[in-house]
Amino acid sequence: xxVQTFDLYLPRAMxxxxxxxxxxxxxxxxxxxxxxxxxxxxxxxxxxxxxxxxFLLMSVIEKPGIQPKEISLHMQLTPSTVTRLIxxxxxxxxxxxxxxxxxxxxxxxxxxxxxxxxxxxxxxxLYCRYTEILGKSKANELTILIxxxxxxxx
Amino acid sequence: xxVQTFDLYLPRAMxxxxxxxxxxxxxxxxxxxxxxxxxxxxxxxxxxxxxxxxFLLMSVIEKPGIQPKEISLHMQLTPSTVTRLIxxxxxxxxxxxxxxxxxxxxxxxxxxxxxxxxxxxxxxxLYCRYTEILGKSKANELTILIxxxxxxxx
DNA sequence: TTAGTCTATTTGTATGTACAAACATTTGAT
DNA sequence: ATCAAATGTTTGTACATACAAATAGACTAA
Numbered sequence: 001x002x003v004q005t006f007d008l009y010l011p012r013a014m015x016x017x018x019x020x021x022x023x024x025x026x027x028x029x030x031x032x033x034x035x036x037x038x039x040x041x042x043x044x045x046x047x048x049x050x051x052x053x054x055f056l057l058m059s060v061i062e063k064p065g066i067q068p069k070e071i072s073l074h075m076q077l078t079p080s081t082v083t084r085l086i087x088x089x090x091x092x093x094x095x096x097x098x099x100x101x102x103x104x105x106x107x108x109x110x111x112x113x114x115x116x117x118x119x120x121x122x123x124x125x126l127y128c129r130y131t132e133i134l135g136k137s138k139a140n141e142l143t144i145l146i147x148x149x150x151x152x153x154x
Numbered sequence: 155x156x157v158q159t160f161d162l163y164l165p166r167a168m169x170x171x172x173x174x175x176x177x178x179x180x181x182x183x184x185x186x187x188x189x190x191x192x193x194x195x196x197x198x199x200x201x202x203x204x205x206x207x208x209f210l211l212m213s214v215i216e217k218p219g220i221q222p223k224e225i226s227l228h229m230q231l232t233p234s235t236v237t238r239l240i241x242x243x244x245x246x247x248x249x250x251x252x253x254x255x256x257x258x259x260x261x262x263x264x265x266x267x268x269x270x271x272x273x274x275x276x277x278x279x280l281y282c283r284y285t286e287i288l289g290k291s292k293a294n295e296l297t298i299l300i301x302x303x304x305x306x307x308x
Numbered sequence: 309t310t311a312g313t314c315t316a317t318t319t320g321t322a323t324g325t326a327c328a329a330a331c332a333t334t335t336g337a338t
Numbered sequence: 339a340t341c342a343a344a345t346g347t348t349t350g351t352a353c354a355t356a357c358a359a360a361t362a363g364a365c366t367a368a
Binding site for chain 2: 017018019020021022023024025026027028029030031032033034035036037039040051055059073074075076123126127130133134138139141142143145146147149150151152153154
């Protein structure tokens with residue numbers, strides 16, 4: 001009924017996995033993240049963006065003047081990562097920064113606003129794509145479980 | 155009963171999530187991967203390794219002479235990534251490469267073998283750590299669901 | 309046997325992410 | 339009013355990962 005890994009006992013469902021490491025959540029989570037990122041990047045490519053930038057843009061467009069700190073909470077990325085993302089978008093002419101005291105306000109440019117519908121659309125397609133493959137209820141169930149885990153683990 | 159995102163309807167369980175993007179599997183999966191990687195790196199630090207290198211080492215020690223191709227299947231990483239990982243381990247004196255025809259055989263050094271128990275131990279602790287937080291059955295359930303998704307999505 | 313295809317590996321290049329430290333501003337305590 | 343602590347942001351640096359192209363060996367069909 002159980003298979004040995006970690007010198008512990010794990011459910012047999014893991015026995016027929018491709019990888020020896022499937023029983024490890026670190027490993028599986030990273031594999032899933034790589035797969036999903038690939039799919040997401042494919043979809044957001046119609047807007048000329050990779051996935052992180054698409055989410056960044058959505059955050060800024062929905063709340064012009066938003067601060068990096070808040071973005072980093074939305075996206076669950078470190079502040080330094082957010083700074084780096086914003087920098088690149090500024091360079092590409094899609095975002096602008098306005099220093100304000102110790103904080104910074106981030107605004108979308110007109111080009112960014114024009115891009116917004118495409119991004120939203122790509123996001124919807126991304127959802128449909130994995131949902132069609134996994135089945136809607138399976139996909140939602142998985143997403144919810146992962147969110148719960150994220151909340152507890154942090 | 156449902157919340158709107160993607161202009162679609164998603165279960166309310168996602169409503170009270172930290173991030174607006176929790177309904178998106180791409181997003182949640184990446185967040186989980188980042189959290190798990192951080193935890194894993196903390197545990198494997200006792201062996202002076204970050205997580206990917208630890209898994210690489212385990213693969214090589216359990217099958218000395220293993221080829222990069224097979225490693226890339228075990229680890230679900232691209233061949234070029236595996237080459238890069240091996241290179242660094244070679245530089246650190248933990249692995250050696252022996253070209254053989256069009257393939258390459260990878261061997262552990264004595265130092266690597268000596269490190270093995272520490273790595274195994276760290277891996278076990280990693281498992282215990284997230285299992286204690288999530289609960290054993292939740293953790294296993296989640297891992298299995300993710301593996302299933304990985305298999306279908308690829 | 310030779311040409312052409314297939315397969316394994318490596319290399320050049322780019323990207324996303326993080327940590328730690330530096331900096332700048334605000335707040336709070338005395 | 340001043341100085342210390344807290345907070346938000348950026349910078350220097352490093353790392354894991356990937357894609358596309360280059361290389362090199364192995365297999366196959368004529």
